Amino acid sequence: DTAVSQTPKYLVTQMGNDKSIKCEQNLGHDTMYWYKQDSKKFLKIMFSYNNKELIINETVPNRFSPKSPDKAHLNLHINSLELGDSAVYFCASLKEGGDEQFFGPGTRLTVL
Amino acid sequence: GQSLEQPSEVTAVEGAIVQINCTYQTSGFYGLSWYQQHDGGAPTFLSYNALDGLEETGRFSSFLSRSDSYGYLLLQELQMKDSASYFCAVKAGKSTFGDGTTLTVKP
Numbered sequence: 001d002t003a004v005s006q007t008p009k010y011l012v013t014q015m016g017n018d019k020s021i022k023c024e025q026n027l028g029h030d031t032m033y034w035y036k037q038d039s040k041k042f043l044k045i046m047f048s049y050n051n052k053e054l055i056i057n058e059t060v061p062n063r064f065s066p067k068s069p070d071k072a073h074l075n076l077h078i079n080s081l082e083l084g085d086s087a088v089y090f091c092a093s094l095k096e097g098g099d100e101q102f103f104g105p106g107t108r109l110t111v112l
Numbered sequence: 113g114q115s116l117e118q119p120s121e122v123t124a125v126e127g128a129i130v131q132i133n134c135t136y137q138t139s140g141f142y143g144l145s146w147y148q149q150h151d152g153g154a155p156t157f158l159s160y161n162a163l164d165g166l167e168e169t170g171r172f173s174s175f176l177s178r179s180d181s182y183g184y185l186l187l188q189e190l191q192m193k194d195s196a197s198y199f200c201a202v203k204a205g206k207s208t209f210g211d212g213t214t215l216t217v218k219p
Contacts, residue, residue: 033207041197043155043209056206090154099145099160099203106154 003027006091006104013081014112020077021107023091031055031094032074033101034066038087049074081111114138116210118200123216124190132185132213134200142203144176144183149212150196158185160203190217 004025013019025032033056034046048056052068063079074091091104116136124130134144143162147155161167161176161183173186187194197212 035209041149041212041214043199043212045206045208048206092155099143099162100157101145101147101155101207103154103156 004091004093004102004104006089006107008107009105010108010110012110012112015081015083017081018077018079019081019109020075021089021091021109023074023076023104025072025091025093025102025104027093027095027102028072029093029095029098029102030071031096032068032071033092033094034074034076035090035092035103036087037090037106043090047074047076078109081109083111085109086111114202114204114206114208116200116202116208118198118210118213120211121214121216123218125218126190126192128190129186129188130190130215132187132198132200132215134183134185134210136181136183136200136202136210138181138202138204138208140204141178141181144174145201145203145207146172146174146185147199147201147209148196149199155199158198187215192217192219 031050047066049068065077068074088106092101118134145160146158149155159174166175171188176183195217199212201209
């Protein structure tokens, strides 16, 4: 069973479009994250949710809107996509008091 | 804010030992983690140090000195499959990752 899953794995779209990426974890963890990894492999945190509540919102354009319908899911919606949004987006989860983040397989977003 | 520094690239030969250093500046420090990421893959957890000293897990060891705001990952008996990117990350309220060290293991 996959611990943290993301869909889709690849996403190719045109500038200006709106797209969503979904993340689900079956580990029973309370905290979930979205990270962006650019072409230089820098891994930057975007958002963190704990039990469906937003606790970290880094300096991310408001075109990015996370949503957590329940503590097992954290989705990322992106409006008006730009070329600079092209990257790999990783979802991760962490149990309460834990040290190990479990990462999903990533979603490679390409904006043309 | 938080900042971490680690070398961008390291090259070593099979069977050798390599050390990847990480220095950090942060407030409210809880611990230092290490993650491995192969090309095209996701980061996977290697180790976590909350206290000073060395933690050993098979061929990999991780060290932390809180007073020096410094840690390192030690990889022994290098294998080709160890070629990957290695990230240090501080746990301090939120997790911040370093920019990663690309390790290339040559035959």
